[in-house]
Amino acid sequence: MEKQAKQEKDIRIxxxxxxxxxxxxxxxxxxVLCExxxxxxxxxxxxxxxxxxxPKPTCKHCHVHCYGKAQRAKVREIMAYSGKHLMLRGRLDLLWHYFF
Ligand SMILES: [Zn+2]
Structure with a gap:
């Protein structure tokens, strides 16, 4: 997949x-998202x-650690929370562990 397309896919996820x-x-x-x-x-x-x-590695295996501490913790929480929800709805294709 070309770089741009991969980026857009990641952002959609x-x-x-x-x-x-x-x-x-x-x-x-x-x-709608809250502020x-x-x-x-x-x-x-x-x-x-x-x-x-x-290619971008999964963030877990990345040495750059570009996220700030607070944002990283928040995104992890969101991934774990929504990952469970989406899995229950059969959306395993979204590979929630992809990011963190
Ligand atoms: Zn919110």
Whole structure:
């Protein structure tokens, strides 16, 4: 897959995860993110776009550690939370462990 397409795919997955988390944790309406979650998504997008590594390793195995401590903890929480939800709904294809 070409670099741009991979990036867009990663960002779509992120949006799905954060959206799922925000809907059930923060009671946001479908398709809407609360301020906290949209900030995190913007942050994650930026980091993904600026990732200097190609192919990008999973963040767990990456030596760059581009995320700040707080954001990293938050994204991990979101991935674990939404990962469980999405798995229950049969969305294993999203590979929630891909990021962290
Ligand atoms: Zn939220």
């Amino acid at each position: 992120l949006e799905t995860f954060i959206g799922c988390y925000c809907r059930s944790k923060h009671k946001s309406p479908k398709g 906290e979650c949209s900030e995190l998504l913007a942050y994650a997008k930026l980091k993904r776009e600026k990732c200097p590594l190609d």
